[in-house]
Amino acid sequence: MSWALALPKASLENPAARHVLLCLANYAGSDGRGAFPSALTLSEDTGLSERTVRLKLDELEKAGFITEGNQAIAAAYIDRRDRRPVVYDLQLKRGANAAPRKERGADDRTGCSSQQNGVQENAERGAAAAPNTSLNHQLTEEQQLQRELAEEIANQERAAAECPSPNQRFAMFAAWQPDAKSLADQIAIAGLPDDAIPDAAIRKFKGFFVAKPGKVESSAGWCYQLVQWVRRERVEAAGKGEAPDFNDTSWAEDMGGL
Structure with missing residues (x-):
């Protein structure tokens, strides 16, 4: 979900589609692949109708934020073909690139291990690990986004229900x-x-x-x-x-x- 939250609003202006993408990201693997929540599940997560969820998934796919993934993943869990939701892969290339992971014990300059026989030669200075505040920030940002979206989404659904455009299917x-x-x-x-x-x-x-x-x-x-x-x-x-x-x-x- 951190990737989806980091998307600039300009790249995905529709708040309902952004909300669906955020919730879909919760069901994907660490590589963004293999998300297959049903439309009903996403409807419960987002507060949107199933019809709106399906429309927003179509919009996200057309815009290139998601693509259909390996459908065999859902088949492994759900026997009946007519009950299987679509498996989606999130296109992580639209987000920030992941930071390169440093090998444990690797020297920054040489890339060689500073360990001998599994033992660290020199103790690292400073704290063992800095406190991770990003999680709290992420939750706060998500909650704020949901509050901002709630009223606008409700207004959109009311408008669609009261007066759909003549050519809208x-x-x-x-x-x-x-x-x-x-x-x-x-x-x-x-x-x-x-x-x-x-x-x-x-x-x-x-x-x-x-x-x-x-x-x-x-x-x-x-x-x-x-x-x-x-x-x-x-x-x-x-x-x-x-x-x-x-x-x-x-x-x-x-x-x-x-």
Whole structure:
């Protein structure tokens, strides 16, 4: 994590992406390789939604801060392929170069060992080791960063939930409401009555797709999916001589394998 904290803010301006990178660094080895926390784990660590975590991981990969690593590492721990998170390697070359490690007992000028038969010839002067204050500084810096990020991240998520841009593709989320014009257009195209989409239908539709974060659509695309889904429900119910029951939650029984 010290490498990620040392990154200049100018090189990674997005605070949410920086937060995800900091937490991802906690799961990497000393060489920055082999980090494979799940999106749920990073969501719990950062306080961001899983959807936002996935978006920020994509941004970090495109910007070259992380790359996909050896996926066999996750396979060694998790048998089911569909449950394995992506293994990432952090690109440490973006951070400061590690200081060269001095051989124990090596002379600064000659590189030769000053030990004979495993015994140090001369005792070193001064304290054996200086107190390490970098850890306390690092924790303080991390906590400060988290405090600074918290409000901005919350504002970003609220803004995205309340008003996603028309062309933005996003996974379904609980606060989503269909755009009135896009929904009206799709209802007219499908030849459905104006009141064909009750609130119960929207709740049922969201409940199904919130559980499928891998599917993304634009705002208009979700309106299209909603209208087509309601249309199928109406046709299926009509075939049974019934009205569609949008309060039925039996569909959730099939979601256990997702």
